[in-house]
Amino acid sequence: MLITILPLIVLSALIGGATYFQAGKLIEAETKSVEQRILDAKQQEIRHYISLALNSIERYYLEEPGGREVAKQEAKRILNNMAFGPDGYFFVYSMDGTNLVHPKLAHLIGKRLWDLQYPESDLGIRALMEAARRGGGFQEYIWHKPSTGLVEKKLSYGVLLPKWGWMLGTGLYIDDIAKEVEEIRTDITVSVRETLAVIFAITSAAIIVAGTVIAAVRLSEQRFADSKLKELTNRIFEVQEQERKRVSTELHDSISQLLVSVRYGVEMIHSEANRGSDLRGYAEKSLGILDDAISEVRRISRDLRPSVLDDMGLASALISLGKEFETQSAIQVDVSAQKCHDRLSDSAKTALYRLVQEALTNVARHSGATKVDINLVVGNDTLRLTIEDNGQGLPTPLPRGGGLGIRNMRERMETHNGFLQLSNMAKGGARILVTMPLDQASHRAA
Known part of the structure; x- marks a missing residue:
């Protein structure tokens, strides 16, 4: 049974281990792929929002109607009024990191945030400013999320407006990416567990079937062997009884009759031995021995095969x-x-x-x-x-x-x-x- 079942267990364990290992690699690859796709989509969306903002203030930036300061104020008003979603807004910083526009967190306006840094985060405004100076770029950092009041990861894009000395930017919070990736990881993990459970169930069923078949075969073989052994035992008893019957018959019909005949002869000698007392004594002794021999032969014959049974x-x-x-x-x-x-x-x-x-x-x-x-x-x-x-x-x-x-x-x-x-x-x-x-x-x- 071990020879049959042990390979099934080992093979199932190998398949399960390989499945688990490959599933782990698949989870990592799939989550990275999903994360990158979501990130690419968010970057594209952010670029689209930046284009809308630039198009909205383009006339004031290029023509400066009513003078530069008037144009700047009008641009700030337009950017303050532009929003998308509960946490989507546009912000403006001067080249020294002073906040000029922030529709969601008005208390930050006029503050210099050049060195602002949250734990486990880069210097967000400084890094974003450097990306803008390179012709525009993305930057991840930790920032306040208006809808929750918590600090979350944010992906922002900044562009430089050199004429006014501004950095215009917007961004999207990417904490939902981690949630979505975790959901995908959970779904794949559940699928892997279900696969392993199916493998375990198939293995258990195979072991049960194999064990049942082996037990049935062994039981059948054992019953066959028992039946053959009973037949052999019965045959031995039959041969034994036949031999006993043959020996018993031979003793009763042959040796016993010979002994009886000899006894008759000794009786005749005994009856004719009246003249010699010694001869008569020998005859009586011989008769006793013959009687004992006949009784013993009859006992042996009866023990071997009692004639009364037949x-x-x-x-x-x-x-x-x-x-x-x-x-x-x-x-x-x-x-x-x-x-x-x-x-x-x-x-x-x-x-x-x-x-x-x-x-x-x-x-x-x-x-x-x-x-x-x-x-x-x-x-x-x-x-x-x-x-x-x-x-x-x-x-x-x-x-x-x-x-x-x-x-x-x-x-x-x-x-x-x-x-x-x-x-x-x-x-x-x-x-x-x-x-x-x-x-x-x-x-x-x-």
Whole structure:
């Protein structure tokens, strides 16, 4: 999963980083471009206003009707009356920086402002005067904004009227440029964030899809492997049971019969040995050994494959197993078993028989119990098998997976779609509960 998802994360991070870096460069370039366009537009507008002002006073400046002073006064009146917008006006300074015309700030008229300088600003009037002497030019400086009463950046243009010793100028406040640029920067930043969010969303969706697909594939592979493992386990059990059945049959039909035949011969020798007490003693001893050998062969044959399971069915086999276990271990065994007829396969019956056999072995070895109850109930859909003892119970917590015997019991049940549950009872002792589905087709046919 890391091999699939990690490249997606790295690629998305690289794309996001590149997008963020390029967006930063784009923001700077775009804001500078916008700022320059606005500034160019304002400069053009200021030149237009200066042209209007020059045209308005051109007659008085060139012809000076009524004398120079009269012409100057008339020009001042015209400039005082000319305004554009809330903060647009014209101003006039003499060559020494004395204000002669200021429609918005009348208290400045007659004051020498040559050395006036606001913080973080140039000497505005002096710099503008030098630009005018060079044939007219622009100058940025800090100045009072009439509409707000605050000091803001202003872009002014000054021209020299040498005949009268005036500098005529006007300007526009450019604080709105910063606001407009900031709005553009904010819009682009929001767009970048949205782009990064889309990249993140696409990456998250890709990771979820990839993770889901990988998990589904792995789950499918695991289920396939589990099914194959169950088939293998079932096949192993089948081969094991077949081999046990073969060996059991060979022992019962071959070796056991040979031993019985030998016993008959020894019995004949024993009956004819009345004249020799020594020979009779040897015959009796041989008969005892043969009886033990026959019993042992029958026990091994029965343990390998109980013939009653094939001949009489699961219920009878469990009853027989309980009686035999009770005889061997001196532990009381009560068996209540209903017949399941053909509603279980032979392999399922064998699996249940082996499970009970393993459970009884564990009871004898570990529980210290004196009584075991085995109950087999056959319902409409499922078979229910419970094995309960009055011993010391299972260890708590039960080791993960249990021992080898418990794992074998689980595998046998899972092979036939059964369920095995181990628990301790409140009254003491352990309980094994097995449920297994029955063959519905056989039930309907019956």
